[in-house]
Amino acid sequence: MTNPSPRRPAPPPSASPQPSRIRVGSAPDSWGVWFPDDPRQVPWQRFLDEVAGAGYGWIELGPYGYLPTDPGLLAEETGSRGLRVSAATVFTGLHHGPAGWERTWAHVAENAALAQAMGAEHLVVIPSFWRDDRTGEVLEDRTLTAEQWRQLTGLTERLGHEVRERYGLRIVVHPHADTHLDTEENVTRFLDATDPDLVALCLDTGHYAYCGGDSVKLIETYGERIGYLHLKQVDPAVLARVVAEELPFGPAVAQGVMCEPPAGVPALEPVLDAARALDVDLFAIVEQDMYPCEPDAPYPIAERTRRFLRSCGV
Template structure:
């Protein structure tokens, strides 16, 4: 358990939150809160930075979105895209079309990053197995080379940096696979979005990764897992979506990893970093996110952030 006693200021860490912390996983879903409520409540919670979330959830007209965010004192740190680049050249054009839509909006909103999430090997909503959970050597080569191409093109055309997000039920998940991916890609083109919850879910140590691969850490997602629920999820082989519904991702500081040491390690890197709170809660009751968000923001302030 992390102490709530005040900690030294984390001056290089820019704290924010995301639609994910309001139970938003899809552009449109009857179980999700309206986007206006998300914006109202994230501002009420004391955050000034947000991510765009799934493309189409927030308004995609930059003029409208700028007006809506500005009057609430909010700014955008990143957009998010989903990719399946291990499938090779056959998916490139479709992937780029999806990326370009997101990048146009992110750029227009003044964002600096594009969070890239690998495609799931089993469906995040139903748990249906879509493909093998391990990649062939050829698929690893395609994943690395096409991610580098994506990083270069996004930078050249939109001025954004991609940050690849290791994620449960994808092929970039465990320490072994994250390190393999980092070692296979150009550090100038590909950085990492370290999600502390997903990395712990898959057995990784966030502080160790920051200390070992600090120059590759370009962005943070702050999240914790409940160790008891995680043990049950692992024992039963529960897919990620149902595991989230079970409460595997929990409100800090009730889970692991301790976020204070993670933030301290990130501060020591000596670079400006976004640290965006993402507590997976899909689905959740509409009134649940706001009080959690307010408590989480207060907790992070006690850590110095």
């Protein structure tokens, strides 16, 4: 009688995949919403219905007044659709110095109060435009003086402190086309001159590519400063025409410079891989600028984009 074969030890149980620390959402911007009230924009109820239907669980508030500003009503409308708020957004002109602080703070305060009431953790801060984003009218010099840089960095730190102390929110500053925070040179100069404890960055992959930046490089170099992501892509062919014709941002968007993933740049898979390597909790909010757009256009794009992002592991 032969001895039975020795029993092989059972393989160790496979480790469960770690849940992603990146929370995906979308924003009114992806539905062509740029203004509190505009007849070319979809009604806010339709936005909420469609963003939930497309598979997103998080939203930004968009321009103040587009969504209801009564916290009770907004909580009811978002909660009934399974949606939560990640952030509000403000535009600022802090490089103008203390003279503009009160006007800036009034705008910040109403947005921050609503965001706080909705349980959000972030306030996205976008610098003011140096040229009108629709007409192209030059409003001021596109290059800041040394004194304006000091005002910008110093008052942004003050804003970060005040917003944290009064509303419990973290500001995340958003580099943006046609503002003074646009290129790699300006973004890194800003980061090097501000306190990491008070000022984090909202990296918008589309705007950074629009202005020639490399999102993966920025994440790998300044990872501790990345507090929030906007996922967006640029159509290189349209961007080349925009640059050649020196078009302002609004007309560039109308020509389709921001495109549906994964058709444009930067590739989002490496961006998300770099963000995951930070091993921190991050929001990644889809923002495909489409103002103006046909009302039936955003929803199918939002569904496809959500499926694409799932294929990227988020």
